Amino acid sequence: MAKAEILAGVCGFRTTVRAWPADDGQIALQIESECAAVCKLAAELTRVDPYREFSWRGEGPLTARLASRYLTHPACPVPSGIIKAVEVAAGLALPADAMIKVSRSDD
Helix, strand or coil: CEEEEEECCCCCCEEEEEEEECCCCCEEEEEEECCHHHHHHHHHCCEECHHHHCCCCCCCCHHHHHHHHHCCCCCCCHHHHHHHHHHHHCCCCCCCCCCCCCCCCCC
């Protein structure tokens, strides 16, 4: 099982993603979040094909398509965190932290 803990930023919402291989080759997902929009995404995003999730070819990742339907902020890091967990659960990536550090300067 892979687990991603996502702190979305200024909204302060936390999301936890658990991903594991299902018997049919897909990746099963359990997504828990303090964000109502992510909870709506989670209700529909319960299984994915890992090979579709890590490519923009064809229709692109189901995670990204559903995120555009349910999430209001395109910069939300939750979809990326979901895809990272899927990749690790499928053995397509090694578990490693990712980070986006945002600052402002008046220079």
